[in-house]
Amino acid sequence: MNAIKELPDELISQIAAGEVIERPASVVRELIDNALDAGATQITLRLLAGGVRSIVVEDNGTGIPRAQLTLALKRHATSKIASLTDLESLNTMGFRGEALAAVSSVSDMSITSQTADQPHAWRIDARTGEVSPAARSTGTTIDVRELFFSTPARRKFLKTDATELAHCVEAARRHALARPDVAFAIWSDGKLHDQWLVTTHPLARMAQVLGDELAVKCLALNHTVGTASMTGFIGTPDVARARADQQYCYVNGRFVRDKVIGHAVRQAFSDVLHGARQPVYVLFVTIDPARVDVNVHPTKIEVRFRDSRDVHSVAYHAVQNALAAPRSGAESPAVRPELATGVSANLGFDRLSPNGEGLSPSGFSSQTYRPDYSQQGRLHINEAAALWPPAPMQPSSLQPSSLPLATLATNDEMLESWTLGRAIAQLQGIYVLAENAQGLVIVDMHAAHERIVYESLKNQLEGPASQRIASQPLLVPATFAATPEEVACAEAHAQTLVQLGLEVSAFSPKTLAVRAVPASLLNGDAVALARTVLANLAEFDNADSAQALVAQARNALLSSMACHGAVRANRKLNLDEMNALLRQMEVTERSDQCNHGRPTWRQISIKELDALFMRGR
Ligand SMILES: Nc1ncnc2c1ncn2[C@@H]1O[C@H](COP(=O)(O)OP(=O)(O)OP(=O)(O)O)[C@@H](O)[C@H]1O
Ligand SMILES: [Mg+2]
Structure with a gap:
């Protein structure tokens, strides 16, 4: 092995720079940091070949006085902190005094800067340290050329110019999103690539x-x-x-x-x-x-x-x-x-x-x-859930009077104020069409109802009073041929099933009977529901019994229960029922997405409709 030797300063800087400067975008990040720290309100970034050939950052900040130009390039030289305790009240991006030194050790760099009180600007060439008079208004221009020309190994890791450009722009976006009070312009190979004007919001x-x-x-x-x-x-x-x-x-x-x-x-x-x-x-x-x-x-x-x-x-x-x-x-x-x-x-x-x-x-x-929902005198979700959908038998035979919400929904003026508007039709047994102040509303009936049922089940289970889902006995128990596993599972989880609003018990050694189901799932197929729940519970058993109580597992279970209870496609609804569904969506948390994250409704504005028909307004 060779003897231990101290590394030359230049090599120390180059090695240290490797940590800070990985690619052109790192230079962009550091230089914009500095411009913001100098109080700039306008920052211009000019790139050639994705920043590999040249990166120039111009700002209108306070500038660096001539006497400090040399120091700005030195490692561990900073104007931003003086002691370790300053780090605890830091309000600048920079604090290490390392960025400019790092960039200059792996590129050909110069700084041109002017302060408010100098007769003219000064330029320093980082390579030679030579300072010469220059011209520019108050602020600083940092010019970085041929990044990594002295460290070819690093240069080899650079991607195509287009990729490096994308990274540089991304670095600028990150700054821009946090500072709407600063204007940014990005030029790439002589063309304006992006411009973000000052905004107040x-x-x-x-x-x-x-x-x-x-x-x-x-x-x-x-x-x-x-x-x-x-x-x-x-x-x-x-x-x-x-x-x-x-x-x-x-x-x-x-x-x-x-x-x-x-x-x-x-x-x-x-x-x-x-x-x-x-x-x-x-x-x-x-x-x-x-x-x-x-x-x-x-x-x-x-x-x-x-x-x-x-x-x-x-x-x-x-x-x-x-x-x-x-x-x-x-x-x-x-x-x-x-x-x-x-x-x-x-x-x-x-x-x-x-x-x-x-x-x-x-x-x-x-x-x-957001519109203020509390102002509109809406029903609590559980009250709303109890009203829809109407009883399973014959939707069209329902009297509006049996649906207080629906009765309310026939009043045109009231409908105007509801955000999802007034139902006008059902399309292909899948979508509910409604009209509101903005135009047309399209609702995926099943998806929306699934979320409503799901949220209602969650609410009942979390409710401080009951902590169980309200159940409704079936007039005639639904029986089905069960596997021994299903029978065992129903016995082992009788307690949990009751909490879930279900009553499932053995009718014979090979038959299970569903005697009660959650009131809000009365519509669904009781047997399919019981089978799904038992399968879910068995799965939790296999995973880890403690898991069964974990919210996520429970929510997954409620979600699959909701799917069973939700109104199916091709179910004919009358206007009152459709309106009742819309009203329920308005009071249900997270009702804009179904349980699987798909949207439940879309707005098509009059403007969009006009555009479809090339109708000038
Ligand atoms: N655009 C600029 N306008 C005014 N002063 C600047 C500008 N860029 C750098 N400086 C001055 O040069 C010093 C060194 O800058 P450098 O980026 O190397 O370190 P830093 O910002 O203090 O810390 P860090 O290494 O964490 O970025 C800064 O402390 C600042 O005083
Ligand atoms: Mg800095």
């Missing part, structure tokens, strides 16, 4: 960066638990994606990937998301800087919380609450004034101060975006 910035459709289909949230609070937006389940590529999470304004928050959000979405779909979100956690450690990862993408339980809880409840409220009607521009009026809208979003205070957008509340 984070939702307007979200529309600019992630698209209008998402901004319209998202829910605002705002929640506090202990030392942590969370604001932001989540996409409704129907804009969920196949990839987790639109999940933005910020802690005190810094973009992070955090397991605790990620887990909480996934858990909150679990009941409404279809299959492996990935939710879309932009979430801002605000927490006392003393209670979060930002110094745990070389690229600062991870943080560590002192109170990770609070953080988990705030994220879970913020998302869960936002998802729970039925959103019927929330997609109309009428309730999204900040989008209708575009970037000029001001809904009380606190402007961010340039020094980074109040980095997290705050001052907007979920109330702004």
